[in-house]
Amino acid sequence: xxxxxxxxxxxxxxxxxxxxxxxxxxxxxxxxxxxxxxxxxxxxxxxxxxxxxxxxxxxxxxxxxxxxxxxxxxxxxxxxxxxxxxxxxxxxxxxxxxxxxxxxxxxxxxxxxxxxxxxxxxxxxxxxxxxxxxxxxxxxxxxxxxxxxxxxxxxxxxxxxxxxxxxxxxxxxxxxxxxxxxxxxxxxxxxxxxxxxxxxxxxxxxxxxxxxxxxxxxxxxxxxxxxxxxxxxxxxxxxxxxxxxxxxxxxxxxxxxxxxxxxxxxxxxxxxxxxxxxxxxxxxxxxxxxxxxxxxxxxxxxxxxxxxxxxxxxxxxxxxxxxxxxxxxxxxxxxxxxxxxxxxxxxxxxxxxxxxxxxxxxxxxxxxxxxxxxxxxxxxxxxxxxxxxxxxxxxxxxxxxxxxxxxxxxxxxxxxxxxxxxxxxxxxxxxxxxxxxxxxxxxxxxxxxxxxxxxxxxxxxxxxxxxxxxxxxxxxxxxxxxxxxxxxxxxxxxxxxxxxxxxxxxxxxxxxxx
Numbered sequence: 001x002x003x004x005x006x007x008x009x010x011x012x013x014x015x016x017x018x019x020x021x022x023x024x025x026x027x028x029x030x031x032x033x034x035x036x037x038x039x040x041x042x043x044x045x046x047x048x049x050x051x052x053x054x055x056x057x058x059x060x061x062x063x064x065x066x067x068x069x070x071x072x073x074x075x076x077x078x079x080x081x082x083x084x085x086x087x088x089x090x091x092x093x094x095x096x097x098x099x100x101x102x103x104x105x106x107x108x109x110x111x112x113x114x115x116x117x118x119x120x121x122x123x124x125x126x127x128x129x130x131x132x133x134x135x136x137x138x139x140x141x142x143x144x145x146x147x148x149x150x151x152x153x154x155x156x157x158x159x160x161x162x163x164x165x166x167x168x169x170x171x172x173x174x175x176x177x178x179x180x181x182x183x184x185x186x187x188x189x190x191x192x193x194x195x196x197x198x199x200x201x202x203x204x205x206x207x208x209x210x211x212x213x214x215x216x217x218x219x220x221x222x223x224x225x226x227x228x229x230x231x232x233x234x235x236x237x238x239x240x241x242x243x244x245x246x247x248x249x250x251x252x253x254x255x256x257x258x259x260x261x262x263x264x265x266x267x268x269x270x271x272x273x274x275x276x277x278x279x280x281x282x283x284x285x286x287x288x289x290x291x292x293x294x295x296x297x298x299x300x301x302x303x304x305x306x307x308x309x310x311x312x313x314x315x316x317x318x319x320x321x322x323x324x325x326x327x328x329x330x331x332x333x334x335x336x337x338x339x340x341x342x343x344x345x346x347x348x349x350x351x352x353x354x355x356x357x358x359x360x361x362x363x364x365x366x367x368x369x370x371x372x373x374x375x376x377x378x379x380x381x382x383x384x385x386x387x388x389x390x391x392x393x394x395x396x397x398x399x400x401x402x403x404x405x406x407x408x409x410x411x412x413x414x415x416x417x418x419x420x421x422x423x424x425x426x427x428x429x430x431x432x433x434x435x436x437x438x439x440x441x442x443x444x445x446x447x448x449x450x451x452x453x454x455x456x457x458x459x460x461x462x463x464x465x466x467x468x469x470x471x472x473x474x475x476x477x478x479x480x481x482x483x484x485x486x487x488x489x490x491x492x493x494x495x496x497x498x499x500x501x502x503x504x505x506x507x508x509x510x511x512x513x514x
Contacts, residue, residue: 055427067231149477152183175210189226193234197251228267239280263300282320307369318376350443391457
């Protein structure tokens with residue numbers, strides 16, 4: 001019996017060992033499932049990335065964009081390499097500290113130009129010198145806009161000399177499609193400087209004839225010729241001496257008279273780091289203002305200027321500009337875009353800095369730029385804040401890292417060289433599944449992503465936030481760049497003439513009611 005009992009004892013099951021094996025098997029199964037899920041998701045993501053539905057190119061990119069992109073990148077890199085970063089307080093405001101390591105340019109120290117020439121320049125009754133800016137502002141379909149300007153930039157579509165349209169791209173905004181009550185000021189261009197004079201090409205000539213109809217519909221609308229832009233040469237040669245500036249001013253007056261325009265917007269991108277260009281630009285503004293006054297003209301003189309302090313400090317004498325310009329359009333956009341030197345995602349036009357942005361990066365936002373210009377002597381009621389109707393696109397390195405500041409490998413596929421119109425962004429959002437939209441409360445800016453496509457843009461909520469900022473702080477108004485890149489035509493949900501929800505065109509500016 002003892003031998004048989006021993007055999008039975010040998011056959012007894014070891015339950016603890018079995019439980020251990022079962023536990024190990026379960027862990028291996030869970031790990032295998034997890035790895036399989038990750039592999040399937042990664043494979044699906046790669047396939048989805050390759051099969052994103054990319055919108056057709058609806059518009060040509062503005063001709064000035066590649067040049068502005070190059071200039072901004074160079075200026076930013078120079079600032080990082082040669083200058084100490086600005087001190088930034090908790091509100092994202094840059095303090096005086098841009099050039100604290102001995103690299104500050106040696107600008108010529110001189111009294112104001114009007115004192116040099118022993119004369120007094122009187123304000124005109126137009127513009128922000130203009131009484132009309134507060135009392136006879138454009139009559140809106142939905143009521144008054146509170147005395148703030150809404151300055152809209154408009155680039156001429158391709159048209160023949162006879163006015164017949166040429167469709168070089170899928171969507172063109174023609175002047176007869178513009179709501180005459182949409183803007184208080186319409187800057188039409190781009191006019192170039194050729195042989196020291198204002199050059200109006202055939203397309204621009206046709207558009208100016210059309211804008212007369214807009215002014216008939218809204219007699220308060222001001223139409224200006226937009227001279228310059230990134231990549232447009234001729235400024236340096238034109239401002240070099242009094243004789244060349246006089247030639248330009250005479251041609252400008254002839255242009256304003258011939259096409260019955262209300263003034264000029266000068267967009268020199270950018271006067272540069274040389275003190276002579278900086279001073280000559282101020283002299284040009286002084287002489288234009290003096291000529292307006294001499295002939296008792298009520299023409300408007302406005303200026304488009306860079307927003308980042310790293311460029312503005314070197315290019316402009318803010319106090320001189322404040323003395324002669326009716327108002328100043330600050331290009332508070334293009335703070336972040338893809339470049340090999342800056343290969344990470346970021347907002348096109350953030351209102352404030354984010355908590356993780358420091359040093360010079362903390363100055364790349366609207367609030368910091370506005371405070372810089374105010375600190376340099378620009379009057380608050382002359383300060384017009386720029387808002388974009390386009391977005392910037394990025395190609396993410398990894399679809400698993402979609403945060404702000406994520407590494408990017410290239411431009412996104414939507415649009416061209418990182419520039420996408422609102423129509424193209426709407427089209428992309430509608431035609432793709434799993435498009436994630438995120439709104440960053442800190443920056444008052446949205447972005448969206450799908451696969452490895454990442455896009456910074458503006459929406460109704462962000463524009464309402466920025467419009468409130470303009471109104472609450474008593475600034476001169478908003479500048480929209482541009483009507484051409486807003487949602488209309490083939491990229492729009494509702495067809496030509498109906499605008500989706502960008503906040504500029506929707507509901508006759510109900511949202512963007514500054």
